[in-house]
Amino acid sequence: MPRDEFQFIDRLRQRTPFRPPVRLGIGDDAAVLDHPAGTVEVVTTDLLMEGVDFLWPQTSAALIGRKSLAVNLSDLAAMAARPTAAFVSLALPRQRGRQFADELMDGLLALADEFEVTLAGGDTNSWDGPLVVSVTVLGTPSRNQPVLRSGAKPGDWIFVTGACGGSLAGRHLTFTPRLTEAARLTELVALHAMIDISDGLAADLHHILDESGVGAVLNAAAIPIHADVGPLTDGRSRLDHALGDGEDFELLFTVAVEDGPRLLSAWDLATPLSQIGTITSDRRCRMYCVDGSVVDLPPLGWSHPLGG
Ligand code: ADP
Ligand code: MG
Numbered sequence: 001m002p003r004d005e006f007q008f009i010d011r012l013r014q015r016t017p018f019r020p021p022v023r024l025g026i027g028d029d030a031a032v033l034d035h036p037a038g039t040v041e042v043v044t045t046d047l048l049m050e051g052v053d054f055l056w057p058q059t060s061a062a063l064i065g066r067k068s069l070a071v072n073l074s075d076l077a078a079m080a081a082r083p084t085a086a087f088v089s090l091a092l093p094r095q096r097g098r099q100f101a102d103e104l105m106d107g108l109l110a111l112a113d114e115f116e117v118t119l120a121g122g123d124t125n126s127w128d129g130p131l132v133v134s135v136t137v138l139g140t141p142s143r144n145q146p147v148l149r150s151g152a153k154p155g156d157w158i159f160v161t162g163a164c165g166g167s168l169a170g171r172h173l174t175f176t177p178r179l180t181e182a183a184r185l186t187e188l189v190a191l192h193a194m195i196d197i198s199d200g201l202a203a204d205l206h207h208i209l210d211e212s213g214v215g216a217v218l219n220a221a222a223i224p225i226h227a228d229v230g231p232l233t234d235g236r237s238r239l240d241h242a243l244g245d246g247e248d249f250e251l252l253f254t255v256a257v258e259d260g261p262r263l264l265s266a267w268d269l270a271t272p273l274s275q276i277g278t279i280t281s282d283r284r285c286r287m288y289c290v291d292g293s294v295v296d297l298p299p300l301g302w303s304h305p306l307g308g
Contacts, residue, residue: 166228
C-alpha cells in the first residue's frame, strides 16, 4: 500500500471516535462490535459508481461522499433502525490525488457525525478507473423489531413523509435521511410496513403491495408534490413527477386505520406527514384523480394530462 494511503487511513482513524456498539473500529484487521444477546441487527449496503450514480466534476467530492452514506441511512430509516457503524470501501481514481479523497470523506463524515454513526472500517484502493464507493451500514431496530415491506394489511392508511418529485434538481444529493422521523413514528404507532422512496412513489408503493400481498387506492389530491417539480415544461404533469421521479428518500408506510388519525394529531416534527391512500384486500393499485376518474396506477408512475 502506498504511503499516501496509510496517511489517509491514519487521518480517518484520528477523526473517528468509537461509539458503542463499536469497541474497535479503524486500525486493526477487522472491527469489533459488542452484540448484546438476543438483539437483532440490520445491515444494508450500496455501491455507487461514477457515471451511473453521480457525475464528476459536476458533483463535488464532498456531496458524493455524503450521498454514499445518506442512501444507506435512508435504508436503515426504512427499517426503523438506528445506524451504529459504517464501513466504506473506495476505488479512488489515482490521478485525482489525495485532496479528492479527503473531500469525499469530509462530506461522508459530516453526515456520520450528524447521526452519530461510527466509521468502523473499510478499504482504500486506487486505480486508473473512475470513482467507485461502497458503503455498508449496520443498525439497531427500534424495539428490536425492524419494520418490513411485507406487513401492510387491508384497511391500513398509507402515509408519506415530506414531498415527492423533482429531486434530480439537487435534492437527491442533499436530502436528510428520515432517521429522526422513523424513530418518532415507532414511538407513536405500530408501523405495519415501510419503505424509503428511491425508485419513485408509485414503484416503491408496489414493492410494499407485492411483499404484503395487498392492493391500494390512492387519492391524487393528497399526494404531496415537492416545490422542486416547478411548472410544467416537459409535457408531464406535476403529479406524474411526484409519482415517478424517485430518489426522494422519503418514508412510505402504512398503519392500522385506528392509528391513522391518532398519528396525525400526535405528530410533532417539522417534516409533514400526508395520508395519501388506503390499503385494499384486492391486488389492484388504483388512484382517484382530481377530475373524479379512477385510473390504474402502474409501478412506473402515471401520465395524465389533467393530473396534479
Ligand atoms: P488490511 O490490509 O488488513 O485489510 P488496511 O490497511 O486495508 O487493512 O486497513 C487498515 C484499517 O483501516 C482497517 O481497520 C480498515 O478497516 C481501515 N480502513 C481502510 N480504508 C478505510 C476507509 N476508506 N474508511 C474507513 N476505514 C478504512
Ligand atoms: Mg485492506
